[in-house]
Structures are given as C-alpha cells and as structure tokens.
Amino acid sequence: MRRYDLISSLFFLLCGLLIAASSLQMPIGRLGEPGPGFLPLFIGILMGILSAALLIRSLSVGTSGKKAFWLDRKQWPKVLATILALIVYGFALRPLGFSLVTLFLLVFLFKVIGEMNWSVSIAGPLLTTSFFYLLFKVWLEVQLPVGPLGI
C-alpha cells in the first residue's frame, strides 16, 4: 500500500505548492488585516509540509504486500465507460434536450454496463425517462432543457 501513499503524497505536494504559489499572486494583507491570499497561502504551505511528511513515511516504511489497483480486472472498462457517458451527458444535455439524452444514457447503462437483455433495456429507459419527465418537469417544474424534438 505504500506505493499508493507515495503517488498520492506527490500529488498533494504538487497541489500544496501550486496553491501557495498562486496565492502569492493575490494580496496577502498582513496579520492585522488578512487579505484574500492569506488563508490560501497558509493552507498551501501546510498541505505541502504534511504531504512531504506522508511522502517520507511512505518511503521509509517497507512495502507491505502488493494490493492490486483494480478490484476486478475485467470490470474497469465499465467504470471508465460510465464516467465518459456521464461527461457526454453533461455536454449533450443543452443541445439535445433532456428526454433524448436521458433515453440514450439509460439504454447505454442498462444494456452495455448492466448487461440486461434488450427488452428490459428498451422498456426500462422509456419508463424511467417518462417518470423523471413527469416528476421533475411537470410536477416539480424544473427547467429541463428542451431539444430539437420539442420534448
């Protein structure tokens, strides 16, 4: 597990340095009147120090057994695909409208990720999309984006 600590401590060390460096560009103020850069500078420095401590600890302690990064090797494409699908959903929501994008996303999730059969993967998304449409758009009056089809 120490290898993971090594990687993550390097990441946070970098974060801490970046935070500290960019807060130096802001007005720091002084102790009697701290400016907007005061607390970020303090946080950045402290984060840097602590992640350096974590880094040293991860180097000094011997590796205690190797833990695989993926819990199940075969499943990781699904995780990645789901993440990508959510991002695409975010960007497509405005231009294509709620109903259409939601339908596509659900069919994808049911069929590709959930490995359901086709009848479930068509009926499920149709029902779910209509339900969410009624719940959010009609009942709760949320402004969901309308697509080229007018729904």
Next chain:
Amino acid sequence: MDILQNFFIGLAVVFEPAKLMFCFLGVLIGTLVGILPGLGPSAAISLLLPSTYHLDPTSAIIMLGGIYYGAMYGGSTTSILVNIPGESASVVTCLDGYQMAKQGRAGAALGISAFGSFFAGTLSVVGLMVVAPPLARFALKFGPPEYFALIFCGLSILIYLASASVLKAVIMALAGLFLGLIGTDIVTGYLRFTFGSVTLMDGVGMVPVVMGLFGIAEVLENLEKGLRRDIFKTSISQLFPNREDWKLSAGPMARGTVLGFFLGILPGGGALISSFTSYALEKRISRHPERFGKGAIEGVAGPEAANNSATGGAFIPLLTFGIPANVVMALVLGALLIHGIQPGPLLMRQHPHLFWGVVVSMYIGNIMLLVLNLPLIPLWVRILKIPYSLLFPLILLFCLIGVYSLNNNFAEIIVMVFFGVLGYLMKKFEYEAAPLVFALVLCPILENAFRQSLMMSYGDLTIFFTRPISLAFMLAGIVLFILPVFTSVRKKLLDRIPAEEQ
C-alpha cells in the same frame, strides 16, 4: 412551562396536512435509502435538495430531517437480514443482528432495533428541546474568535475519528478548505482560483461535491466489484421481542440513548461513532461478553438506540450555533440558506414555527417509522432483492438531474463527475471524504471568523487563547491532535467501517 408552550407551537405547525405528508415522505425515503446499501442519507438528501426550493422552509427541513433519522431505522434492517450495513451507522448491528437472524431470531432483532430506535429517537428529541434553548442563549456570547475555535475543534474531532490515517485526514481537511476558498472573496470581491470559469465564481457547490463523492463514487466502486447480492432466505416470524429480550435490552437501550445524544452533539461525531461506542461499552460492562458476536440482543439494542439518539443530538449545533455537526446537517444548512434563513442563536427567536415545527415533527416521524418498519418488513425485504443493474442507472440519473436543476447549469454536472472520479480514486488510495466535505462547508464561516478575529485584535494571534470559551475549544482541539499518537484503540474500533460518509 416554556417548553410545553413551544411544544404546542410545534404541534400546531406539524398537524397541517401538508407538513404531515412531508414528514411521512421524509421518513419513507429515509427508510428506503437506509435499506438500500450504497445509498446513504447524505446522497439522498443532496438528491432532494434542489426539489426543496419549491417548498416552504419548514416543510423542507421536516422532510430532510425525516430522511436522516429514517435512514437509521432502515439501515438496521439490511444489517440484520443480509449482513451488509444499509448505511454506515448500522455497521455494528451486523455483528450480532445477523447472528440472531441466522439463529432464526431475525424477528426479535428487527423488533428490538425498531423499538430501541423509537425509544432513543423520541428521548433525544426531548433532549433537543431541553438543551437547545439555553445553548442558543449561550451561543449569543460567541464572537468571531469563539466561532473560529469551535470550528477548529470540530475539525479536529473529525480528524481524530478518521479511521485510516490522521495525516491523510488532515490533508483531506486542507483540500476541503482550499475548495471552499474557490470563488469570489466575500470581503474584497477578489476572484480566487476560478481559472476564468463563471461557474467557479460562485464557489464550488456543496451539492455537486457531496453527490460526486458519495453518490457517483459509490456507484463506480460497485460497478467495479460487479455487485451481486445474496438473496435472503430466512423467514421472519414473531416481531415482538419476548420478556427475556426486553430485560436484557433495557439497560443497553438507556445507555445507548444517553451516549448517542451527547456524541451526536459533537461536531464530527454523529451516528456512526455513537453506535460503535455503545457496542464497545455494552461488551465491556456485560457479565457475559463472550455472547457478543454470537447473537447477543444487547449488541443490537444498544447501538441501534445510540445511532438514532445521535440524530436528535446532531441537530443541536446547527440550530443553536449555525454549525453543522456532520455532512447531513451541512446539507440541511444548505437547504436553510437557500430560503434565506441563517441558522444560529437567533433562529429560535426569529423563526419559532420553523424551529419547533421541525422538533415536533421528529416525534411524529419516529411514531411513523415504528409503524412503517414493523408491519412493512416483508415489503422492505422485497426491495432488497432489486438487482443492482436496475438500481444504479436510477441513482446516476437522480444525481445528474439533481445537480443540473440546482442552477440549470450543465457545468455543475461536470463538477460532480469530477468529484465522483476523485472520490473513487480516494477510496483506492485510502483517503476519507468526510473531512473534505466538512471543511468545504465550514470554510467560509471559518475564514470570516479568522479574519474578523485578527482585525479585532490588530493582528494579535493570542486572541484565540485569551478568551475563556475560545481557549477551551482551542485546547480541546489541540489535545485531540496530540492524542492519536498515544492511542491505537481508535483504529481498532474503526477498522471495520466501509467507505460511505461520516
């Protein structure tokens, strides 16, 4: 007599049909998310937060509160029947509850946990009514240094309770503080770390972060595991515990109630830690500690009472100081702020109907939960059988729409997915999300208090140590930072905790 009078104010509020309905809706949703593993009260509340815009504030808080304590009831059902905690505060219930179920005593275990929850939940509301008013008067004495010290103390409690590593928990808290700083500086209007993004000018929202870290990350992790749940086979008979059960459970219930209430008040404490402490306590003082882990009913009664009692306690810091004790309360704070209500010492005076309405609704909600949980257990068991491949698209969709509808801004979806991936990686690298969220929420209050204190003292940092209340909190916080070096008990206790929320 004051309390009684206030109680009647609350009763009048709650017995409007609409309020009763929202209370019922809350406890129903709460029970449901409590039962479903991988969906806890914080995810459920963040999903519903946007829809509370359309409600009046009292109904909104009544419903969100109902979800919180309702989840405590529901969580035990899953623990007892499937040996998977429905939500994190029911982890210890698995130990003896599942053993009881295996011995054919699932009914008694479910019964005692429902009655224990009811007993503790109700008493903790009484506690809330008694403690909150004097505490709010006390809170009026608080100036910026006291607030700073209080939040510092809360953060150190949370870090102290961190199960994996104190160092990592502090780093997470710092990361949370940093995220809380993003956006427009309230004092000077200066833009910090916005990278030219209009969305970030308003700061990083709590809802996308919580939904990402607790909702999306959880789904991603389950997808990777390829979750297949064991279907429960035992039949449930006789939900009423027998005389012997009652005799064994009375003490643990009473102790669990008191313990849970006070641990619930502590910022960063809450339901999870109180259920653990109650279990440890009962095992220690039991004359037959060897029975624990083999189906001892005390091991169900105590922790279940404690985690429900903690929910009542958890409302106290929010309603009196305006400081949330845990992530769920932070979301409730968010809901109040949406309606322009600033919780704090003056809440009780400025919005008595809201305050006492919410308090009284918790009595009613507990009664509803007792009725919902006992006779409807067969229904809940059926819900447990829904395959995950049908469930996860719905959870994801709720997250997506919930976040979008906050501000009708698609960029918030991207923020949420970012935190989903981050949360997923945090699980792999063994970092905890609770300190991050807590720090993110409290950052604006903390920074304000810090800057105002220093202006008051003309830059003299000793201001935090020369005022008695502030000094007490600072010392408590510092002790908690030093303590972990000397103790490893904490780690042993918390080793078994799964990754969901505080």
